[in-house]
Amino acid sequence: MSPTTETLTAERILEATEEVLRRHGPAKATVVDVARALGVSHGSVYRHFRTKAALREAVTQRWLDRASGRLAGIAARDSDPETRLRDWLSALFEAKRHKAGDDPELFATFSVLTGENSQVVDQHIADLLGQLTEILRDGVARGVFALDPAVTARAVFDATGRFHDPFYAREWGRPGIQAEFDAVVDLLLRGLRATGGPSKTS
Amino acid sequence: MSPTTETLTAERILEATEEVLRRHGPAKATVVDVARALGVSHGSVYRHFRTKAALREAVTQRWLDRASGRLAGIAARDSDPETRLRDWLSALFEAKRHKAGDDPELFATFSVLTGENSQVVDQHIADLLGQLTEILRDGVARGVFALDPAVTARAVFDATGRFHDPFYAREWGRPGIQAEFDAVVDLLLRGLRATGGPSKTS
DNA sequence: CAGCTGACAGATATTGAAAACTGTCAGCTG
DNA sequence: CAGCTGACAGTTTTCAATATCTGTCAGCTG
Numbered sequence: 001m002s003p004t005t006e007t008l009t010a011e012r013i014l015e016a017t018e019e020v021l022r023r024h025g026p027a028k029a030t031v032v033d034v035a036r037a038l039g040v041s042h043g044s045v046y047r048h049f050r051t052k053a054a055l056r057e058a059v060t061q062r063w064l065d066r067a068s069g070r071l072a073g074i075a076a077r078d079s080d081p082e083t084r085l086r087d088w089l090s091a092l093f094e095a096k097r098h099k100a101g102d103d104p105e106l107f108a109t110f111s112v113l114t115g116e117n118s119q120v121v122d123q124h125i126a127d128l129l130g131q132l133t134e135i136l137r138d139g140v141a142r143g144v145f146a147l148d149p150a151v152t153a154r155a156v157f158d159a160t161g162r163f164h165d166p167f168y169a170r171e172w173g174r175p176g177i178q179a180e181f182d183a184v185v186d187l188l189l190r191g192l193r194a195t196g197g198p199s200k201t202s
Numbered sequence: 203m204s205p206t207t208e209t210l211t212a213e214r215i216l217e218a219t220e221e222v223l224r225r226h227g228p229a230k231a232t233v234v235d236v237a238r239a240l241g242v243s244h245g246s247v248y249r250h251f252r253t254k255a256a257l258r259e260a261v262t263q264r265w266l267d268r269a270s271g272r273l274a275g276i277a278a279r280d281s282d283p284e285t286r287l288r289d290w291l292s293a294l295f296e297a298k299r300h301k302a303g304d305d306p307e308l309f310a311t312f313s314v315l316t317g318e319n320s321q322v323v324d325q326h327i328a329d330l331l332g333q334l335t336e337i338l339r340d341g342v343a344r345g346v347f348a349l350d351p352a353v354t355a356r357a358v359f360d361a362t363g364r365f366h367d368p369f370y371a372r373e374w375g376r377p378g379i380q381a382e383f384d385a386v387v388d389l390l391l392r393g394l395r396a397t398g399g400p401s402k403t404s
Numbered sequence: 405c406a407g408c409t410g411a412c413a414g415a416t417a418t419t420g421a422a423a424a425c426t427g428t429c430a431g432c433t434g
Numbered sequence: 435c436a437g438c439t440g441a442c443a444g445t446t447t448t449c450a451a452t453a454t455c456t457g458t459c460a461g462c463t464g
Contacts, residue, residue: 043427155388159362188361
């Protein structure tokens with residue numbers, strides 16, 4: 001049961017791969033490096049993952065699934081839909097901004113990997129859109145939101161791209177960014193509300 | 203007055219540079235190429251532009267100013283602000299999409315150049331934000347829009363980034379893109395309106 | 405003598421040979 | 435005999451030599 005004798009599992013390989021990616025970056029992380037980190041020959045790694053691309057894809061999926069899981073907790077809350085939507089979008093932005101600011105190299109690695117695996121990323125986005133749609137559907141059911149949930153979920157996701165697409169990571173450190181995020185979310189929430197608000201007619 | 207005898211002006215150099223960029227792409231477009239296209243020595247080009255970077259910057263600015271000018275025409279129209287805003291955003295999207303689809307290589311060249319000249323691009327964006335702000339200010343004056351024009355202009359620009367940021371160009375050819383654009387713009391316009399009322403009254 | 409040329413030094417890009425990596429598989433090992 | 439090893443063929447990456455380019459400037463030319 002000592003670590004070096006432990007059986008070689010897909011899980012252990014994924015952990016070692018993450019470590020190698022963290023250390024060497026995406027360009028220099030080789031299958032040979034991963035095997036060396038595990039104390040096995042690189043042939044053994046190919047027993048669990050058919051190609052290097054498949055291995056990188058699996059690592060990407062793990063990362064994205066972890067992120068998705070945290071947000072799912074917010075989407076499933078019972079608070080009023082408007083607050084929930086705001087919290088969900090804030091959590092998405094905050095998580096990305098935090099990761100990008102904390103360890104830029106690791107975030108760059110992550111960005112390269114997601115760029116390579118559009119299939120997996122598409123699935124992740126579909127997952128997030130599903131969560132958004134749930135919040136909006138609930139809002140429509142409670143009468144606080146108007147508009148078609150699925151279509152509008154996409155619109156909200158697209159409109160907030162600047163605050164979650166890794167491409168914009170370099171701008172997340174700028175001073176005014178939080179105000180810009182708030183302005184966009186405020187505008188979107190105004191558009192989502194079923195009534196014209198407290199102005200005059202109710 | 204024959205072309206080869208014509209005096210060498212900054213303007214002629216810029217035209218030749220655009221042509222060389224079109225032909226060779228941004229990576230292989232050298233000052234020597236530009237000089238050869240004009241039938242002069244490369245030393246002469248340096249008489250008008252202190253560095254290669256300055257030359258590329260000038261080309262970029264010309265491109266962006268042309269684009270900006272076309273939109274200014276729409277921003278200055280006298281139609282109702284809601285229609286004008288919609289037209290302006292559509293024109294911005296349409297112009298970019300058209301260029302990206304028409305001649306992808308030239309568009310890629312343009313993208314590389316804008317990536318190099320953040321100074322010039324920032325000025326261009328400030329220009330576009332000014333136009334947007336004007337439309338919104340007019341809308342507020344006429345009582346059809348609420349919210350602070352400058353802050354909201356930024357929010358509208360950010361929220362539509364997916365439809366004008368060159369980074370997303372590869373997605374502009376996808377089938378559903380127009381519907382997604384419409385959904386975002388509809389949502390934003392709902393949020394902008396001063397009252398919750400229907401859009402039938404003029 | 406205003407404007408252009410072309411040789412030049414230092415910086416950048418290209419090239420091709422050598423090294424490393426990916427993916428396979430026959431055979432070893434516990 | 436299930437799982438691992440390491441040599442191997444084909445491909446990609448690295449690295450250093452070579453070529454090209456950038457930016458300058460003394461001197462040529464009309």
